[in-house]
Amino acid sequence: MGDVRKIKIGIIGGSGFDDPTLFENQIEKEVVTPFGRPSDVLIEGQIKRVQCVLLARHGRKHQLQPSDVNYRANIWALKQVGCTHILATTATGSLVEEYRPGDLVILDDFIDRTWGRKCTFYDNTEGSPRGVCHLPMRPAYCERARAALYSAAKSRGYSCHETGTAVVIQGPRFSSRAESLVHRQWGGHLVNMTTVPEVVLAKEAGLSYAAVALVTDYDCWRENEKSVSVSEVLATFSKNVKKAADVIVDAVQILGADTDLQYLDDHQELVKSAIMLKD
Numbered sequence: 001m002g003d004v005r006k007i008k009i010g011i012i013g014g015s016g017f018d019d020p021t022l023f024e025n026q027i028e029k030e031v032v033t034p035f036g037r038p039s040d041v042l043i044e045g046q047i048k049r050v051q052c053v054l055l056a057r058h059g060r061k062h063q064l065q066p067s068d069v070n071y072r073a074n075i076w077a078l079k080q081v082g083c084t085h086i087l088a089t090t091a092t093g094s095l096v097e098e099y100r101p102g103d104l105v106i107l108d109d110f111i112d113r114t115w116g117r118k119c120t121f122y123d124n125t126e127g128s129p130r131g132v133c134h135l136p137m138r139p140a141y142c143e144r145a146r147a148a149l150y151s152a153a154k155s156r157g158y159s160c161h162e163t164g165t166a167v168v169i170q171g172p173r174f175s176s177r178a179e180s181l182v183h184r185q186w187g188g189h190l191v192n193m194t195t196v197p198e199v200v201l202a203k204e205a206g207l208s209y210a211a212v213a214l215v216t217d218y219d220c221w222r223e224n225e226k227s228v229s230v231s232e233v234l235a236t237f238s239k240n241v242k243k244a245a246d247v248i249v250d251a252v253q254i255l256g257a258d259t260d261l262q263y264l265d266d267h268q269e270l271v272k273s274a275i276m277l278k279d
């Protein structure tokens with residue numbers, strides 16, 4: 001007998017899921033967490049019988065800049081409504097020639113260049129869990145969910161890279177050329193502004209989390225080329241976002257069909273083993 005637990009998949013980003021025939025029986029839910037309010041209402045529904053919850057990372061009107069997103073509330077809210085998984089989409093610049101605008105990348109690592117963001121739930125404030133959490137970050141993402149995303153992208157025939165390290169900058173400005181060249185030297189393949197602390201908090205929450213990055217530009221490291229611009233990012237994003245949404249829809253089905261859910265327990269056990277309590 002397989003595992004009969006019900007899974008529920010949070011989808012952060014959420015662009016490309018506007019089709020009500022794809023995302024059925026939608027209801028909006030306002031949620032408040034011990035860490036404040038998430039970026040917007042949660043939209044619960046089903047994708048081909050699998051329970052899913054959509055959340056717009058920057059709010060549905062894109063009103064929040066990357067360092068103002070309440071990442072803790074976003075992750076906690078999804079956990080609070082019963083999510084076992086989170087699949088995220090993110091627009092990213094490319095730091096290497098082979099990762100071309102329009103390509104998809106299943107992120108597998110990050111370099112954190114953000115500052116001042118709240119990046120743990122275990123901070124001794126009221127309502128927070130007790131202890132200090134020293135969570136290992138290798139692997140940073142859930143390998144099972146990553147595999148589902150990659151297999152979905154391959155089956156669709158999309159150009160998709162199986163791994164990629166994202167350098168996460170504070171924003172809201174883009175990198176300078178010197179910074180972009182340094183990010184390349186560090187071994188980064190991609191650059192964005194939101195992967196940290198989202199991936200860290202999802203792992204702290206004991207959830208299965210993976211992200212599909214959509215490459216929108218070449219940042220500003222290439223010789224004789226203009227720097228990235230908002231219009232370029234938006235144009236490439238809207239032209240290709242359906243690919244990322246398709247991959248998530250198919251990955252939801254793959255994860256929903258899984259009968260061995262031991263990996264979900266493993267995520268929770270890892271967090272337990274990472275917490276130091278004083279008494």
Ligand code: ADE
Nearest residue numbers: 091092093191192193219
């Ligand atoms: N998001 C999309 N493109 C980006 C870039 N070049 N730098 C940071 N974030 C991005």
